[in-house]
Amino acid sequence: MRTSATCSAGGRASPKTSSKPPPSPRNEHPALTTPHSFPTTALLGAGSMGQAVLAGLLRPDVTVEGGIRATTRSASRAATVPEHPSLSVYSTETDPRANQVAVTDARIVIVGVKPYMVTDLLAEIAPSLAPDAIVVSLAAGVTLDVFERALPSSVAVVRAMPNTPSLIGKGVTGLAQGKRASDEQFALVTALFELVGDVVAVPEGEIDALSSISGSGPAYFFYLVEQLTAAAVAKGFTPSQAATLVNGTFIGAAALLEHTGEDPAELRRRVTSPKGTTEQAIRVLSEGGLEKLFTEATDAAVARSKELASGS
Numbered sequence: 001m002r003t004s005a006t007c008s009a010g011g012r013a014s015p016k017t018s019s020k021p022p023p024s025p026r027n028e029h030p031a032l033t034t035p036h037s038f039p040t041t042a043l044l045g046a047g048s049m050g051q052a053v054l055a056g057l058l059r060p061d062v063t064v065e066g067g068i069r070a071t072t073r074s075a076s077r078a079a080t081v082p083e084h085p086s087l088s089v090y091s092t093e094t095d096p097r098a099n100q101v102a103v104t105d106a107r108i109v110i111v112g113v114k115p116y117m118v119t120d121l122l123a124e125i126a127p128s129l130a131p132d133a134i135v136v137s138l139a140a141g142v143t144l145d146v147f148e149r150a151l152p153s154s155v156a157v158v159r160a161m162p163n164t165p166s167l168i169g170k171g172v173t174g175l176a177q178g179k180r181a182s183d184e185q186f187a188l189v190t191a192l193f194e195l196v197g198d199v200v201a202v203p204e205g206e207i208d209a210l211s212s213i214s215g216s217g218p219a220y221f222f223y224l225v226e227q228l229t230a231a232a233v234a235k236g237f238t239p240s241q242a243a244t245l246v247n248g249t250f251i252g253a254a255a256l257l258e259h260t261g262e263d264p265a266e267l268r269r270r271v272t273s274p275k276g277t278t279e280q281a282i283r284v285l286s287e288g289g290l291e292k293l294f295t296e297a298t299d300a301a302v303a304r305s306k307e308l309a310s311g312s
Ligand SMILES: NC(=O)C1=CN([C@@H]2O[C@H](COP(=O)(O)OP(=O)(O)OC[C@H]3O[C@@H](n4cnc5c(N)ncnc54)[C@H](O)[C@@H]3O)[C@@H](O)[C@H]2O)C=CC1
Pocket: 044, 045, 046, 047, 048, 049, 050, 071, 072, 073, 074, 077, 092, 099, 112, 113, 114, 115, 117, 121, 138, 139, 140, 161, 162, 163, 164, 215, 216
């Protein structure tokens, strides 16, 4: 276990108070409009997505009564989890019972392991869950039904589809309420994800489509950044110059979208002078089938969610 301490190679270190907290993006999170206090929470699988969700619970303006427990498989991954006085970190490599220990008495249990690992993990934790626990799935494709069948009937389930900008409070999360989750329990989970950005409640049937847009969406953005950077380098700019040009332009354009609240089509029009240069570039992108490509790409993501649901 690691409690607000640097994890040793073996995954254990004695608790201590960190004199200098690590650089944290938490200050960037928007002001709270939702509850500041959450019950004891376990995060099983504190990887890329899990740690982004965890960032909300570690905000200085949030209290987690009874503390937060986070688990990983390897001790080296446990060492990547930020230090915090209310956070205990366990790795199954060091303690094979880490997940059972983490969920004991926890009211909220977030499952952040890969989809193919979910079934084994649920079988492992089911006997140790509190009867009134709310299990929150981050796993792509895995249905509420799979969770509800694997867990005691008193345990509520909510399916979440967040995205990685949650790490800096700019996430978008889709939430689907399981049939055993009360409105009060769903509101609590909604408040938890509002700590890291916007929340959209949808019926479960829409979660895979939502995932193909906002769950995967950050990857589409980074891919576009990579491709425009490659085009800049091909035009003779150094990689450093290309990064400045492309990152600055994309970040600036996104900020303009947010700041003005304007329709993106209108913002695009303001760049695209009639008979000018941008018009030619947009023509090539359009004739190349970008719109169709996005439809096909998101369809492929949805199809993969269905495969994951069937266990492949
Ligand atoms: N990465 C993303 O942008 C998004 C991911 N998701 C979902 O989040 C889940 C995790 O994905 P990532 O964070 O990308 O993967 P990841 O590989 O970064 O994290 C998985 C974590 O699970 C841990 N783990 C593996 N087996 C474990 C076990 N038995 N007990 C405890 N911890 C264990 C690993 O040590 C690792 O820290 C997946 O189900 C994925 O579908 C959902 C939305 C977006």
